[in-house]
Amino acid sequence: MLSIDRLEVGYGESAVLRDVSLEVRAGQVVCLMGRNGVGKTTLMRGIMGLLRARSGSVRFAGRDLTGASPEKRARSGIGYVPQGRDIFPQLTVEENLLLGLEAAAGRGSKLPEAALALFPALRDMLQRKGGDLSGGQQQQLAIARALAAGPKLLLLDEPMEGIQPSVVMEIERVIETLKASREMAILLVEQSLTFATRIADYYCVLDKGAVVAEGSPANLTEEQVKRHLVV
Ligand SMILES: Nc1ncnc2c1ncn2[C@@H]1O[C@H](COP(=O)(O)OP(=O)(O)O)[C@@H](O)[C@H]1O
Numbered sequence: 001m002l003s004i005d006r007l008e009v010g011y012g013e014s015a016v017l018r019d020v021s022l023e024v025r026a027g028q029v030v031c032l033m034g035r036n037g038v039g040k041t042t043l044m045r046g047i048m049g050l051l052r053a054r055s056g057s058v059r060f061a062g063r064d065l066t067g068a069s070p071e072k073r074a075r076s077g078i079g080y081v082p083q084g085r086d087i088f089p090q091l092t093v094e095e096n097l098l099l100g101l102e103a104a105a106g107r108g109s110k111l112p113e114a115a116l117a118l119f120p121a122l123r124d125m126l127q128r129k130g131g132d133l134s135g136g137q138q139q140q141l142a143i144a145r146a147l148a149a150g151p152k153l154l155l156l157d158e159p160m161e162g163i164q165p166s167v168v169m170e171i172e173r174v175i176e177t178l179k180a181s182r183e184m185a186i187l188l189v190e191q192s193l194t195f196a197t198r199i200a201d202y203y204c205v206l207d208k209g210a211v212v213a214e215g216s217p218a219n220l221t222e223e224q225v226k227r228h229l230v231v
């Protein structure tokens with residue numbers, strides 16, 4: 001479904017990712033791991049088209065999207081929840097959700113019921129401003145907004161980062177529900193090895209600009225964890 005081949009992406013002079021190849025199959029959950037600063041977020045932005053590929057390619061659902069705009073990628077079925085949950089703080093929860101629909105299909109006017117069903121707490125907050133929500137609620141809103149468009153691939157960049165434990169459990173439950181539905185593939189950046197190995201069909205570790213380890217989580221070795229993941 002998503003096929004990244006020898007991708008090179010960076011900022012200014014520095015190439016953060018030199019040679020990244022990665023496949024995500026339909027319905028699969030792939031966990032992207034690696035220490036702080038290795039380029040996990042940079043890869044997400046490269047997939048979404050927020051950073052230009054210097055070489056290599058990004059293909060999705062049979063189409064070459066390497067030069068495509070972020071809007072076109074969203075319309076092709078890629079949903080993105082950036083690290084740090086950037087919802088629109090001045091807009092209401094409802095307006096944020098409708099923008100998610102608009103990203104995919106042009107104007108949205110009906111609330112995304114399926115996304116709201118996954119986060120029932122949001123339904124009671126539809127008229128509140130995004131900025132008045134707690135961090136955990138904002139993260140739920142950011143995920144619901146991405147789901148509103150009915151993506152075929154969901155990019156989740158550290159969704160549990162800095163979030164209260166009760167909401168972490170909620171978000172884990174939602175990811176498990178999405179996985180069970182097999183309606184979308186998920187590429188998840190996740191620091192918790194426990195959750196990553198529980199949820200992932202496949203893992204992939206970045207280090208020094210490339211994929212240095214990948215496979216079934218059952219085969220993730222202590223040596224790999226020590227070498228590439230633990231600080
Ligand atoms: N906007 C930016 N401009 C220049 N360098 C950046 C920018 N964002 C990130 N970097 C650098 O790119 C590298 C990878 O960052 P990032 O993708 O955020 O890593 P990760 O998500 O794995 O923690 C880091 O060395 C970081 O300092």
Ligand SMILES: [Mg+2]
Pocket residue numbers: 040041042083157158
């Ligand atoms: Mg990051």
